Amino acid sequence: MMKSGKLAGAVIATLVITLAAAVAEAKDKVKVGYIGPLTGGVSVNGIGGRNSAELAVKLRNADAKTKYDYEMIVLDDECKPNVAVQVATKMAADKEIIAGATHYCSAAAIAAVDTYHKFGFPVIVWGAVLPDITYRNKYAEIHRVNGTMINQNDANAELIHKLGFKTIAVIHDTTDYGKGHNEYFAKAIERGGKAKIVGTFGVTADQQDFTAELTQIKALNPEVIYFGGLTPIGVRIRSQMDKLGLNAVFDGTSGIVSDAFIQGLGPLAEGTLAFREGAPTNKLPGGKFFMENYNAQKYDNPPEAYGAFAYAAMDMLIDTIEKVGPDRKKVIAELANVKDRDSIVGKITFDDHGQNMVPVITKFVIQDGKFVEWDESEYAAGKRKLPGQK
């Protein structure tokens, strides 16, 4: 106990010093919020988003021309609905917090939207892709900078058709995320008409062993295995495919666009397809600026796929507060007018549900341990063949 006492003493001392250093300026303080999964299976994305949003706040505070001094309150939703409602209540009930960039997980976001509406708390969702979050209700408080899974799967099906694949097996996790992807992908494939889904397999999000599903898929002998789910089980499925000698193109969604996917699989990740809304970070007008500043902060984690969106969401909130002042109602009214707004993720236009209507979807393929844009890859040029391509 002595040791832990000393440790706690040291922790307190450091905290007090950092706190004292932070309180130095004289501008009015305005609080903004950030919610994401900081613990649990998808915490890398939550931490990447947190760092990116924090970067937006830091850069703004460093600018002498701003009217306010911003402070970001960070809460952890653990990717769980009940915790999301709890932290959403905490943030929205705190009248000092004006607006928030919230949620990576769809299950958490959909649970919390009613709370935001009840408290009149304006939020911009930065990572959750379930269409219902913006479209189920018409809440003026809810906005979203990233696209929905509908656009993503249209682009995915288009590429499958273009490459001439005929048979597809679908594995999706049974969360709303995976089931949504399954639904919209199936619709997009059906519209295309040329390819066929030969089998659909739902798996739970924490499943470890996929031998049963993969053995059945092996018997179906599809050309493509479509996977609607997040990185942790994506890594397991891809590596177990290899163990079973299952040869097929691995076709993922935005859920696996994460450096952790490549780290988890090593060379096996080669040739995996994946899709994400918006242009790739380095292609954006502000992408280089974002990456340079992000790297300058020396964070332990990369921004991950949705970091740029978290940055854009936070940046837009601060822009709005600068313009209309720290007042929730005015912020909501101002966000309704967002049209063709420049941001580091491209132009942003909110429709009447607060949904950003970005049509841009980027197609990725993993080449030499990196996510490379499909059109620039050696696979598209015909120099290489996708692993498992028959």
Added chain:
Amino acid sequence: MSGSETPAKRDGTARPSSWPAIASIGVATVYLIALLGAEKQSVIISLLVAGIAAVLAGGWFGIFGGVSRAFSEHEDRMGLLAIVALLAMAAWFHEDHFVLLLVVTVLLTTVATLGLNIQFGYAGVLNFAGASFFGIGAYTSAVLNTTAVPHLLVPLIGGALAALIGSVLLLPVLRTRGHYAALITIAFALLFKTFLEVNDVLGGPQGMPVKGMTLFGWSLNDNVEIGGITLSFYMSYFVLSLALLAVAFVLVRRLERSWIGLNLDALRLDETAAACFGLDITRWKITAFLIGNILIGIAGALFGTVGGFVGPNNYTFADSLILVSILLLGGIGNPWGLIVATFIVIVVPEKLQTIQEYRFLLYAVMVICVLLFRPEGLLPRPVRRYFPGWRP
């Protein structure tokens, strides 16, 4: 406090003073109000460290002996005082939605662990699916709150359903013992979550919203205004939860003291011996399992309504383990310990939000320390007292 061993006490004319217990409740209330109200990282961590230091110092100087004696001598009075203290805490935070939500979570989780306590603590029936039965209650309220069923009845129906669905487990649980019985309940927890995920009627993996309660035409989800003071809408849920906890607490205490409790204790300590004395093992195991599940289900139904949203992710095996860990932390079989442990398990991780992704690390260290230095829990169950206030 060593003065309590006076001759006056021996001959039964004077009972130990109740002041140590009253003072400790007062100190705990003030401390909790300070902790719940604290927002700054430095303040929260200093308060937590101060709390740990105070408890260690109290243990060192032997203050707690007097406190616990006073508690056991004047239990009814202390129970009333604890209710008053909680009401005072709620009055202090009457406008603060979030703190009230947190306190309501603590109260309802305590009711659920009281149910587990009957199973684990008294009868020795293992149940690692506590969160699943909690979930059954919550889903009941999600489904029934939209219908014409009177909302006050919904928690009771939730409790009944939890017991009913739980009775599916009776046969396998009765036929197995120890680790194997535990495995059956674990399997049930996993099955329950998967069942919810594939069941689209119940919202599937995405979960479903729960309508707020309406009592006699009065919606509990609206803020209350009395004479210019606005009370958070969580206040009404707080009062309801506190009433439920008080009833459940008295029930469990009476059950423990009664001959039923005596039978359950005998059953836990030695099944064979209990059977030799003519106790019907099966009957008492079923009784404990069902009463426990009813309490868990009622708490779950109310909690579903308070949270306003239910999803399968809330009722995983991991959540059941948290309930069990509250039981172990508080001291199996002691309802007073449960209240303390629930406060720690629910409030501390939430308060540590300020240190973001490291909070579970620090929290885990705290729990391990408690188990290391208090292996029987914070407040171990005292020796059974057949008659309160009676001395040989």
